[in-house]
Amino acid sequence: MPALLEPAVPLHHGQPLPDPAESERPPGAGSGQQDQDQLLRESLTNVTRHAHATSVEVVVTATGEHVAVDVIDNGVGIGSSTRRSGLTNLRQRAKKRGGTLTVPEHDGTHLRWTVPLPGS
Structure with missing residues (x-):
């Protein structure tokens, strides 16, 4: 079974995450991998x-x-900001794959992105 996610990179407070689109993609990485990359990049x-x-x-x-x-x-949690373009984008990516993005109750923020595995 192919890896679901690429290996993690070290994170440092205040530094932006590397953009996977700027690096060479591993063979066979398709839209599922891109969606997972975007989920992690946006949420982190x-x-x-x-x-x-x-x-x-x-x-x-x-x-x-x-x-x-x-x-x-x-x-501090998501708060009352009306700007939700990142969450909307992640929700749309999950939906196009037959999945969901939910924000369960939590002290802080909890995002749950669930999609069916290919072929299931």
Whole structure:
């Protein structure tokens, strides 16, 4: 089974995440990999820029039918901002793959991106 996510890169507070589009893609990386890259880039960038968090956890869970990626931080939460273009983009990416993006109740922010695995 191919890797669901590329290896992690070290993160440093205040530094932007590397843009996977600027690096060479591994063979066979298709839209699913691009969607996962975007999910991690967007959610982790939001943590470093806005959350004032002291920790963030990324949990990837795969069953025979779905993959779920949870990004959980202990920051200030999403708040009342009306600008949600990043979340809207992630929600649309999940929907086009037959999945969902949810924001479960949590102290801080918890994003859960769930999509079916190809062929399931």
